Amino acid sequence: MSKLTRRGVMVLGGALSLAGAAKAQIADTERWGLYEIILDGPKTGNPFTEVSLSAEFRNGAQTVRMPGFYDGDGVYRIRFSPETEGAWQWRTMSNAKALDGRTGGFTARPASGDNHGPVRVTPDGYHFAYADGTPFRQIGTTAYAWAQQSDAQCALTLQTLKTAPFNKIRMCVYANVKAEPIEPFAYTGTRPKDWDAKRFNPAFFRRFEDRVAKLQALGIEADIILYHPYDKVHGYGEMARPDDERYLHYVIARLGAYRNVWWSMANEFDLVKAKTPADWDHIGQFVADSDPHQRLRSIHNCKAFFDNRKPWVTHSSIQNGMSVKDDTRAEIYRSVWEKPVVFDEICYEGKSDLRWGNLTGEEMVSRFWHGLIAGTYVGHGEVLTAENLSPDGGWSGIGGRLLGTSASRLAFLKTVMEAGPKPGVDPVDKWWDRHIGGQAGQYYLRYFGDQMLSEWPLELPKQELSGGEQFRVELIDTWNMKVTPVEGVFTMQKKDGYSFHDPARPVIALPGQPWMAVRIVRV
Amino acid sequence: MSKLTRRGVMVLGGALSLAGAAKAQIADTERWGLYEIILDGPKTGNPFTEVSLSAEFRNGAQTVRMPGFYDGDGVYRIRFSPETEGAWQWRTMSNAKALDGRTGGFTARPASGDNHGPVRVTPDGYHFAYADGTPFRQIGTTAYAWAQQSDAQCALTLQTLKTAPFNKIRMCVYANVKAEPIEPFAYTGTRPKDWDAKRFNPAFFRRFEDRVAKLQALGIEADIILYHPYDKVHGYGEMARPDDERYLHYVIARLGAYRNVWWSMANEFDLVKAKTPADWDHIGQFVADSDPHQRLRSIHNCKAFFDNRKPWVTHSSIQNGMSVKDDTRAEIYRSVWEKPVVFDEICYEGKSDLRWGNLTGEEMVSRFWHGLIAGTYVGHGEVLTAENLSPDGGWSGIGGRLLGTSASRLAFLKTVMEAGPKPGVDPVDKWWDRHIGGQAGQYYLRYFGDQMLSEWPLELPKQELSGGEQFRVELIDTWNMKVTPVEGVFTMQKKDGYSFHDPARPVIALPGQPWMAVRIVRV
Structure with missing residues (x-):
């Protein structure tokens, strides 16, 4: 007889070692929270392959079906993040008698606190917003193997993230193993290459989902990388299709109900020798078909781009x-794929001899600004190490502390983004080398990068202007994080067939320093 | 009883007015030439919709089926351009007794003279070559409505093309009519909007194909634009799908056997209000399915790109x-679509107040060079008019004379391309801002655009270099069309983890002028 609870998480008692892990999970029945059914069931044979389990959740006319998963020691779980408030009833379905036909219900309360729901693509097609409409101004970072490090190292990473500007982090399920295996393994087996793709190791996944839950508590999206080409030790990336599908189903069932989850099919998909673009298309479509929560989906490249027009791709993830x-x-990437663009890998801040790891802080920040005015989003990375370790030892390898100079400037950038138009900045008069992003008629950003200009002709593209509109102008020192208002107001008049300006003040002075931007906001 | 001939074209005798037009056609039975069956058939009812006609051509094991078309006055034609030499037998199929079951044969001789066959995409996927393997170094131009102008104007255009560098011209089937209708109409009907989509006007198409044939004689590819958004008079772009399909079938049957034909589904497809992207996908797939000669296919944009990964798109055609x-x-366009890229519209050389028509000759030529080192191709256009007419009155509207300064420099560029690697120039070490195109290890071009440099550090990306390779270097003044050898030989040695150079000569002198390039060729 299974114990059953209607709370988010049931503590099964001291007899089971997973109780501690369960306690660490987010347990609420808010809208977009995580509700969990916990059931006792068969523990003989191979429950991962022999037991099917799901539950149908009903809220009036709406019915959704959630997959369950086996968590070891005879414990089964079904997780659900409700999209709507109110009373939900559920009924389980299983080929195991003990798990079949169980029923229950709960009430999804209104979201509270910092719970804005999962992030989705906005209706215009180029930006992101939380489900409650709050814009999601992506300032990403990457720490591939942080979640597989020691608890102490993970705690340090989380401590760093608490005050960092990042609201998304790219992280691998399978550790980025180049030489030494990391325990626990993702599958049962005591030696690398001697593991059983049909038997997951719940302890490995419980540890991983604990990190995902803690990121959620910090308001950080977990961009979960499902495969990568780096693990020569375990070879998890070289599984046969049925094993891939079992893995995807398991990860989706375990993690998909966390509202901060995004799915990245792979890091550098084109370097995974065992898989073709058709395989990746299958994997992406499988995830789209299997994930009832419809979390965001992308795939990250090395030298060859994926076809990001594929319907299952929600946004492009570009190196x-x-x-x-x-x-x-x-901007070209927006126009060719007609989806949000995230430049998830733009080289790392660092002092490596390798060109992918030698960006200055200034150059890192500059790439974010260029991306912003293009109407795209950018991701940070850092391979600086205090001890001159290999680049993999830095933040983007194993997390820990940030040692670079860019993060504080990205925090400043975030304040600029948050004060900007909703849902985000779009290029204005694209394809005519304006280098202006914003919202035509209302808000404009011009960014000058490493150019050191002493003046700039303030001309706005004609879109949404008819003359007489008034604007305030500010100079933004993006590196020194200062905003300096330009005195007075600019009143627009037609300059020629394409532009408007203020004839009384056609040019504004700039300080002759690099990393400057101009912000122009309608009065 | 129909008269039947095995020659390319049968002159039916003075009684029929089309005889003259037929004489102007290319008539040979070479490989890649145009073979034509001419048959007498029904002239009552509506032969365009009521009579089906095709022929099966057999050459040993190879069988191909060619569509026929009605040419008015009871005359039917079936055209075929054989891909292989040797003996071909044919048999007609029709729902009209007089046209059904006719048989014949001919021998396709080896190609001769300038007949290199149709242009195709090369196996590497990014370039073009004729069917006999000769590289096709695209230097395109555009004259939308030249083919619908008076015979005198058309003769002038052809005379201009005879000495111009262009080997491809973009041209509309339906004239680019903004105000006044042009006769003959493409369909029967005496007034605009009062025409019958079910009855083509053979005289219109006979005239058009005469232009195509004359381009072929000049060795110029006819990039035929099937639809466009400009004709407010006839509304040919607003037909229903069955009428579209009838039109496409007719044009393919009439023109597809000319080896210089390319199909452009539309100019500025996204401005054609009557059609959606799904409609264009249907049209492109219909052409791919209906054209037994498999001529090149593209679609040209205004502000929104088509999904050029679609299988029927052979190359991208970009504005x-x-x-x-x-x-x-x-280069980004190559990488995202993994197909040849042709920038078919890059603004026009001209002095218009409109920004799409005000390129200097220098800027036009510069765009070709930038495109070249990116591994892409570019198209010319010109809206200069001697009489200060509207831009539509210039070369890119109605053909005639070239008045600009770019064409001669494009001829010079063509000589550089022809002396370059086969099948074309590829970016070397792409995505690292090298600005170098060529063939790694063998041939490099660096282009400086409007930069006026006095020196340049000659560094080659490491790809295909191991040290000891020797190169000769030339300075190319792309505007003044001069090639100046740099004395001596450069012997490469490893400079760092990414580059090779000659330590004895790490920097070469440049003349401090714009529009310079450097050519580096393996000894």
């Missing part, structure tokens, strides 16, 4: 740092 | 002149 050295390059 | 202001922008 090509050169593309955000200039907004006009970055 | 965005800003993208070839810098090779690193242009």
Whole structure:
């Protein structure tokens, strides 16, 4: 007889070692929170392959079906994050008698506190917002293997994130193993390459989901990388399709109900030798078909782009740092794929001899600004190490402390973004080398990068202007994080067939320093 | 009883007015030439909709089926351009007794003279070559409505093309009519909007195909634009799908056997209000399915890109002149679509107040060079008019004479391309701002655009270099069309983890002038 609870998490008692882990999970029945059914069931044979389990949740006319998963020691869980408030009833379905036909219910309360729901693509197609409509101004970072490090190291990473500007972090399920295996393994087996793709190791996943839950508590999206090409030790990336599907189903069932989860099919998909673009398309479509919560989906490249027009791709996740050295390059990606663009890897802040790891803080921050005015989003990374370790020892490898100079400037950038138009900045008069992003008629940002200009002709593209509109202008020192108002108001008049300006003040003075921007806001 | 001939074209005798037009056609039975079956058939009812006609051509094991078309006055034609030499037998199929079951044969001789076959995409996926393997170094131009102008004007255009560098011209089937209708109409009917989509006007198409044939004789590809958004008079772009399909079938049957034909589904597809992207996808797939000769296929945009990964798209045809202001922008299009990229509209050389028509000759030529080193191709256009007519009156509207300064420099560029690697120039070490195109280890081009440099550090990306390779270097003044050898030989040695150079000569002198390039060729 299974014990059953209607609370988010049931503590099964001291006899089971997973009780501690369960306590660490987020347990609420808010809208967009995590509700969990816990059931006792068969523990003989191979429950991962022999037992099917799901539950149907009903709220009036709405019915959704959630997959369950086996958590070891005879314990089964079904997780659900309700999209709507109110009373929900559920009924389980299983090929195991003990798990089948169980029923229950709960009430999803209104979301509270910092719970804005999961992040989704906005209706315009190029930005992100939480489900409650709050814009999601992506300032991402990457720490591939932070979640597999020691508890002490993970605590340090979380402590760092608490005060960092980042609201999304890219992180691998399978550790980024180059030489030594990391325990616990993701599957049962005591030696690398000697593991059973049909038997997951719940302890491994319980540890991983604990990190995801703690990120959620910090308001940080977990961009979960499902595969990567780096693990020569375990070879998890070389599984056969049925094993891939079992893995995806398991991860989706375990993690998909956390509202801060995003799915990244792979890091550098084109370097995974065992898989073709058709395999990735299958994996992406499988995730889209299997994930009832419909979390965001992307796939990250090395030298070859994926076809990001594929319907299952919700946004593009790009490695090509050169593309955000200039907004006009970055914008092309928006136009060709007609989806949000996230430049998730743009080289790392660091002092490596390797060119992917030698950005100055200034250059890192500059790429974020170029990306912003292109209407795209950018991700941070850092491979600085206090001890001159290999780059993998730095933040973007194993988390820990941030040692670079960019993060504080990205926090400043975030304040600029948050004060900007909703849902985000779009390029204005694209394809004519304006280098202006914003919202035509209302708000404009011009960013000058490493140019050291002493003046700039303040001209606005004609879109949404008819003459007489008034604007206030500010100079933004993006590196020194200062905003300096330009005195007075600018009144727009038609300059020519394409532009408006204030004939009384056609040019504004700039300080001859790099990393300057101009913000122009309608009065 | 129909008269039947095995020659390419049968002159039916003085009684029929189309004989003259037929004489102007290319008539040979070479490989890749045009073979034509001419048959007499029904002239009552509506032969365009009521009579089906095709022929099966057999050459040993190979069988291909060619569509026929009605040419008016009871005359039917079936055209075929054989891909292989040797003996071909054919048999007709029709629902009209007089046209059904006719048989014949001919021998396709080896190609001769300038007949290199149709242009295709090369196996590497990014370039073009004729069917016999000769690289096709695209230097395109555009004259939308030249083919619908008077015979005298058309003769002038052809005379201009005879000495111009262009080997591809973009041209509309339906004239680019903004105000006045042009006769003959494409369909029967005496007034605009009063025409019958079920009855083509053979005289219109006979005239058009005469232009196509004359371009072929000049070795120029006809990039035929099937639809456009400009004709407010006839509304040919607003037909229903069955009428579209009938039109496409007719044009394919009439023109597809000319080896210089390319299909452009539309100019500025996204401005055609009557059609959605799904409609264009249908049209492109219909052409791919209906054209037994499998001519090249593309679709041209205004502000929204088509999904050029669609299987029926053989190459992308881009309007965005800003993208070839810098090779690193242009290259992105190659990487996202993994197909040849042709920047078919990059603004026009001209002095218009409109920004799409005010390029200097220098800027036009510069865009070609940036495109070249990006591994892409570019198209010319010109709206200069001697008489200060509207821009539509210039070369890119109605053909005639070239008045600009770019064409001669594009001829010079073509000689550089022809002396370059086969099948074309590829970006070397893409995504690292090298601004170098060529063939790694063998051939490099660096282009400086409007930068006026007095020196340049000659560094080559490490790809295909191991040290000891020797290169000769030339300075190319792309505007003044001069090639100046740099004395001696450069012997490469490893400089760092990414580059090679000659330590004895790490920097070369440049003349401090704009529009310079450096060519580096393996000894």
